[in-house]
Amino acid sequence: xxxxxxxxRQKDANSEGQMVDYQISDVSDHMSFLEMMDxxxxxxxxxxxxxxxxxxxxxEGICGMCSMYINGEAHGPDRGVTTCQLHxxxxxxxDTITIEPWKAAAFPVVKDLVVDRSAFDRIQHAGxxxxxxxxxxxxxxxxxxxxxQDADTAMDAATCIGCGACVATCKNxxxxxxxxxxxxxxxxxxxxxxxxxxxVKNMVAQMDLEGFGNCTNTGACEVECPKGISxxxxxxxxxxLMKASI
Ligand code: SF4
Ligand code: FES
Numbered sequence: 437x438x439x440x441x442x443x444x445r446q447k448d449a450n451s452e453g454q455m456v457d458y459q460i461s462d463v464s465d466h467m468s469f470l471e472m473m474d475x476x477x478x479x480x481x482x483x484x485x486x487x488x489x490x491x492x493x494x495x496e497g498i499c500g501m502c503s504m505y506i507n508g509e510a511h512g513p514d515r516g517v518t519t520c521q522l523h524x525x526x527x528x529x530x531d532t533i534t535i536e537p538w539k540a541a542a543f544p545v546v547k548d549l550v551v552d553r554s555a556f557d558r559i560q561h562a563g564x565x566x567x568x569x570x571x572x573x574x575x576x577x578x579x580x581x582x583x584x585q586d587a588d589t590a591m592d593a594a595t596c597i598g599c600g601a602c603v604a605t606c607k608n609x610x611x612x613x614x615x616x617x618x619x620x621x622x623x624x625x626x627x628x629x630x631x632x633x634x635x636v637k638n639m640v641a642q643m644d645l646e647g648f649g650n651c652t653n654t655g656a657c658e659v660e661c662p663k664g665i666s667x668x669x670x671x672x673x674x675x676x677l678m679k680a681s682i
Contacts, residue, residue, distance in 0.1 A: 437463040437524065440532040441476065443488055446545050449552075453545065455534070465525035469512060470495060470502060472524055489548040495520040497662065500597030503604070504549045505536040510601035510660040518599060518662045538604035542611070542647045555646040556598050556614060562642035563635035564618045566627050577627065586624045593620035595663045602657035602665070608649030613657040615643050616669035623676050633680035640677055 438461045446453030460476050467475075470492055477487035491501040502519040506512035512522045527533060535549065543551040568574060596617035603611050619636050622628025628635070651670055658667050 437465065437527065437529040437531070439463055439472075439527065439530075442532060442534045443548070444536045445488070445548055446537075448547055449544055453548075455536075463524055465523065465527075467524045468495070468520055469506070469522040469524065470520050489546075489550045491550050492520060497521045498597060500599035503538055503551070503553075503599050503601060505534075505538065505604060507534055510538070510604045511599075511662050515659075516662060516664055518597070521662075538600055540600075540603045540609035540648075542609060543600060543603060551600075553598070553600050555648070556600065556611070558646065559611070559615060559639050559642045560598075560618065562638040563631070564622075564639060566622060566631060568627070580626055582625060590621050590624040593617045593624070593665065593669055596621075596661075596665050597663060599662060601660050601662060603648065605656045605660040606649065606651075607654060607656070608652060609647075610651045610657070611643050611646070611648035612651040612670045612673065613661060613665055613667070615639055616667075616671075616673035617665045619673045619676055620669040623672060632676065636673060636676040636680050640673070 438459070441458040441460060442455045443458060444453050445456045458476060460472065460479070463472050463475070473488065473490060480487050490504060493499040493501040495502070497518045497520060500518070503510070504519055506519065506522070511517060511519050513526050514522050537545050537549045538551045542555045543553055546552050596614060598614065600614070602613035603609050619639060622635060623632060655667060658665065
């Protein structure tokens with residue numbers, strides 16, 4: 437395939453960015469999107485120019501780093517996949533592909549396609565954990581009976597990889613799908629009960645402090661989430677918050 441790429445280039449957080457056109461040829465439809473970006477960067481480096489900066493790590497849909505807006509959709513046109521799992525067979529010879537960073541006030545651009553998602557880390561630090569005595573007398577988690585349905589629903593929530601596609605897609609830049617998933621994964625398990633009230637209050641307070649918007653039930657986040665995190669998690673977070681506030 438021969439493609440035209442329109443890519444957001446921005447030198448650093450303080451510079452103005454702009455879309456820059458690149459031509460790339462002989463792209464195999466077996467390549468992943470990031471492999472195609474690697475080939476482009478080789479070409480750019482060989483010309484003595486700065487390669488396009490983008491985040492990536494595991495390249496197998498686990499770490500949530502490879503976040504970019506492709507043709508106006510978070511993680512591109514496929515469903516239930518991250519950018520690293522997106523294949524070039526989703527595109528056609530002669531296509532023009534626009535590639536942009538996440539756009540949200542709470543995710544400022546660092547360089548090109550790289551944004552600062554440390555706001556998510558700070559929300560996690562505010563309560564996305566349980567405190568366990570690891571002195572050697574810890575109860576084996578497998579010895580605590582948990583209804584299968586609860587374990588499965590908690591596991592579904594725990595599959596959130598913190599990529600931020602929900603925020604990037606939401607017209608309000610809301611982080612409630614992410615925070616809802618992180619609250620839900622503990623709210624459904626006995627291990628999460630001890631700190632439940634503080635967890636939800638602190639995580640929601642930090643979310644607001646970081647400048648994320650509110651949920652208005654549009655549901656775009658759920659559609660674009662590569663892990664299929666359900667809106668039910670937002671409802672559960674709201675119930676947990678109400679319970680904790682009374
Ligand atoms: S809820 Fe989905 S879209 Fe949002 S951070 Fe988690 S995995 Fe990414
Ligand atoms: S690089 Fe880890 S999820 Fe894509």
